[in-house]
Amino acid sequence: MRDLAFVGFLMAFLALGFKRPFIFVLAYAYVDIVAPQRLSYWMLNAVPVSLIVFGLAFLGWLIADDKKDVRVSFRQGVMLLLFMWCAYTTRTADFPIDAQGKWEWVWKALVFAMFLPLTLRTKLRIEALGLMMVLCASSIIITGGIKTLVSGGGYGVMQLLISDNSGLYEGSIISTVAICIIPLILWLANYGTIFPPDWRVKTFAYALIFACLLIPVGTQARTGLVCIGVLAVLMLRFVRYRFLYAGLAAALAVAAVPFLPASFTDRMATIGEYKADQSASTRVAVWAWTWKYVQQNPMGGGFEAYLQNKVKFDTVAAKGDGPNTQIEKQEITDKGRAYHSSYFEMLGEQGFLGLFLWLIIHFGGVIRMEIIQRIYRKRNREDEKWVVPLALALQNGQIIFMVGSAFVGIAFQPFVYMLIAMQIGLDTYLARRRKEAAFRPLIDGRTAPKLA
Numbered sequence: 001m002r003d004l005a006f007v008g009f010l011m012a013f014l015a016l017g018f019k020r021p022f023i024f025v026l027a028y029a030y031v032d033i034v035a036p037q038r039l040s041y042w043m044l045n046a047v048p049v050s051l052i053v054f055g056l057a058f059l060g061w062l063i064a065d066d067k068k069d070v071r072v073s074f075r076q077g078v079m080l081l082l083f084m085w086c087a088y089t090t091r092t093a094d095f096p097i098d099a100q101g102k103w104e105w106v107w108k109a110l111v112f113a114m115f116l117p118l119t120l121r122t123k124l125r126i127e128a129l130g131l132m133m134v135l136c137a138s139s140i141i142i143t144g145g146i147k148t149l150v151s152g153g154g155y156g157v158m159q160l161l162i163s164d165n166s167g168l169y170e171g172s173i174i175s176t177v178a179i180c181i182i183p184l185i186l187w188l189a190n191y192g193t194i195f196p197p198d199w200r201v202k203t204f205a206y207a208l209i210f211a212c213l214l215i216p217v218g219t220q221a222r223t224g225l226v227c228i229g230v231l232a233v234l235m236l237r238f239v240r241y242r243f244l245y246a247g248l249a250a251a252l253a254v255a256a257v258p259f260l261p262a263s264f265t266d267r268m269a270t271i272g273e274y275k276a277d278q279s280a281s282t283r284v285a286v287w288a289w290t291w292k293y294v295q296q297n298p299m300g301g302g303f304e305a306y307l308q309n310k311v312k313f314d315t316v317a318a319k320g321d322g323p324n325t326q327i328e329k330q331e332i333t334d335k336g337r338a339y340h341s342s343y344f345e346m347l348g349e350q351g352f353l354g355l356f357l358w359l360i361i362h363f364g365g366v367i368r369m370e371i372i373q374r375i376y377r378k379r380n381r382e383d384e385k386w387v388v389p390l391a392l393a394l395q396n397g398q399i400i401f402m403v404g405s406a407f408v409g410i411a412f413q414p415f416v417y418m419l420i421a422m423q424i425g426l427d428t429y430l431a432r433r434r435k436e437a438a439f440r441p442l443i444d445g446r447t448a449p450k451l452a
Contacts, residue, residue, distance in 0.1 A: 006036045006044055014056065021060025025119050026132045028053045028112065032414045033136035033168060054112060061119050069435075071428040075364050075420070076114050082350075082357040083110045086303075089350055093302020102303035106412045113417035120425025121432075123386070124193070129422055130184055130390075131194055133415065138208050140168055141178050145211030148218030168415060175224030176404035177415055178212040179231055183393035185209055191386040223407045230403045234396045281332070283340045283407075285311035290339060290348040300351030310335040342405035358411060362402055365423045369395035372430060387430065394423045 010027070017024040031037070031053050037044040086106060093099035120126050144160050160169045168174050189205035190197055216224025289309045294300065301308070312333050339345040346355040372391040376384055401416050410416065 003040045003044065006040050010036060010044070010049070014053070017056060017060060021057075021064045022119060022125055022128070024053065024057040024060045025116065026128060028057045029129065029132045029418060030136050032109075032112070032418075033133065034139055035167065038167075050108065054108065057119075058115065061115075065119065066121065067118075069432055070118060071432060073117065073424045073428055075361055075368075075424055076117065078357055078360050078364070079110055079114050082354065082361065083107065083114070085350060085354055085357065086110070089300055089302040089354070092299075094305050095302070095307055098307060099303035102412075105414075106303070109412055109414040109417050112414070113421045116418065116421035117424040117428055120422070120429060122429070126390075126422060126425055126429065127188070127192060127194060129418070129425070131188055131192065133418055133422075134181055134185055134188060134208075137168070137177060137181055137415070138211070140174060141208065141211050141215055144174065144178075144218050145214040148214045167413075171219030172221040172223045172408040173410055173413065175216045175219050175221040176227055176401060176408060176410065177413075178215040179224060179227035180397040180400040180404070180416075180419075182209050182212055182231060183234075183396040185212070187386075187389050187393040191389060223404050226407065227400050227404045230400050231396070234399060238392070282311065282334055282337055285334075286337050286339060287341060287344050290344045294347050294351060298351050300347070300349050300354055303349050305348050306338055307336050309337060311337065339409045341407060342409055342411035345409040345411045361420065362398065365398045365420055366395055366402075368427050369398070369423060372427065376430075387426075390426060394419065394426065398423070 010031075013023070013027045013030065017027060028050070031050050037047075037049045086103065090096075090099045090103045116129075120129065140160050147160075160174060168177060185205050185208055188195075189202050192201065195201050213228065216228060286306065286309060289311050290306075293305070293309070310333070339348060342358075343355065346358045350358070369391040373388050373395070376387040376391070397419055401410075401419070405411065
């Protein structure tokens with residue numbers, strides 16, 4: 001019965017695409033984020049749903065979309081270089097079979113991220129993509145929020161729709177994504193036009209933000225707590241009364257502690273004591289191994305190169321109180337441990353060149369959104385009031401991801417590449433508008449005002 005529901009919804013979604021081809025693009029975003037083929041027992045997981053929907057999205061754009069003044073950004077070119085480099089390192093990988101398995105989904109994420117900005121030619125399309133991303137992620141986040149309120153969650157035990165602990169259904173990944181979309185949720189609640197901002201939209205938005213904040217509690221992912229801290233700091237930039245905001249935020253954090261599960265507070269307490277925590281100690285040891293490995297293999301080892309690592313480290317724990325305190329050391333040997341950091345993931349798998357290209361793509365987004373904010377903050381046009389808040393939301397989401405990704409291996413997470421594509425789409429759309437305004441013909445004997 002569940003399979004029939006998923007198939008029926010997807011078929012209805014695609015049917016709309018034959019009337020409005022851009023809906024195929026939104027359908028692909030739904031398939032990539034929610035992954036209904038993974039939720040299905042047998043009907044959808046028996047066919048290459050993702051590839052079929054992408055093919056429809058591309059054909060819809062090729063046949064029906066207006067391609068006048070198509071703009072390709074610098075970052076799309078960098079993504080193409082990264083795509084080519086990853087294809088090469090996959091062919092020369094230390095573990096060719098394992099590398100091919102990861103490449104099968106990485107190439108689709110990169111290709112769609114390069115293609116997506118070409119379709120984002122209007123504000124409505126940009127908003128529609130942002131709304132689809134938020135709603136698709138919310139299907140996972142709301143489930144996790146409810147389970148957290150009911151049971152309190154637990155590290156590695158809370159299931160989000162399915163028991164497959166990968167992709168957005170993995171605790172640390174969904175915690176990072178849940179926090180990084182909060183700025184976008186706020187923008188949709190204040191400037192959205194598909195669902196005009198009224199009390200119902202705002203109520204849902206604030207409830208969804210609450211669910212986003214619950215996800216790190218339910219998954220007990222320390223990465224999520226770090227991301228919440230980064231979001232709180234970023235919001236200081238534009239609030240009017242900063243000291244009042246900081247005081248209220250601190251008071252709310254303190255007031256929330258008694259309501260948090262004891263297992264959550266105990267786990268968060270280990271953030272500053274990584275030597276006493278085996279998980280954190282393993283990460284540090286793997287990062288050290290990766291740095292040594294890349295010294296000898298500057299081009300990286302291809303996808304899944306971490307499978308060859310073997311690390312030794314000591315955990316240090318204090319037992320007892322006062323003068324009876326004893327320091328216990330235990331030597332741990334482990335092998336084949338994942339990077340648990342996107343930076344070291346890129347370094348170990350794609351080498352220095354791959355890491356460099358990846359950093360350009362992400363930090364380039366932060367810089368471009370800052371430039372857009374500075375250009376449009378000086379303007380006072382009613383039809384452009386949405387631009388600066390959207391650029392800020394996309395920038396903050398990017399920064400939160402960059403911090404969170406330091407502790408979880410999500411260098412090629414498709415959701416984040418959609419966020420990047422949305423940045424590029426906004427950038428190229430605004431550039432096209434400025435160009436059109438600058439070359440507007442004489443109207444009533446006057447020239448149109450030249451835009452920055």
